Amino acid sequence: MAATVNSLLNTSADDCKISLAFVTDISLLRQALAAAQERGEKTKAKHIAQRIKQLGGADLADLKPCPFCGGKHLYWDHMIVDNEELHFLVCKECGCEGPTSVLRQVAGLLWETRQPI
Numbered sequence: 001m002a003a004t005v006n007s008l009l010n011t012s013a014d015d016c017k018i019s020l021a022f023v024t025d026i027s028l029l030r031q032a033l034a035a036a037q038e039r040g041e042k043t044k045a046k047h048i049a050q051r052i053k054q055l056g057g058a059d060l061a062d063l064k065p066c067p068f069c070g071g072k073h074l075y076w077d078h079m080i081v082d083n084e085e086l087h088f089l090v091c092k093e094c095g096c097e098g099p100t101s102v103l104r105q106v107a108g109l110l111w112e113t114r115q116p117i
């Protein structure tokens with residue numbers, strides 16, 4: 001059964017946390033976060049916010065558009081180099097890839113300061 005905003009919230013905080021691990025839909029998570037905050041369910045809101053962050057949604061919303069095509073649909077990708085996981089942003093619209101870093105936060109900053117060719 002697919003999770004819904006209600007199925008996430010009409011449950012205990014622990015069950016909510018477990019269900020969240022299977023949710024990858026960021027727009028659903030954002031709705032659930034808003035609903036949890038509205039209901040004053042702080043623990044659930046915290047779990048939901050963590051899950052959004054885990055999926056890379058929290059920073060994606062704030063990032064600048066693609067420096068090449070102006071596309072706003074970005075996603076995180078990663079590769080393993082010398083046993084290190086390197087994160088980078090990819091533009092869904094033109095396929096360009098941003099600079100890599102072991103930290104998403106840094107890769108995001110590099111993306112922000114990137115100059116178009």
Ligand SMILES: [Zn+2]
Binds near residue numbers: 066069071093095096
């Ligand atoms: Zn692009």
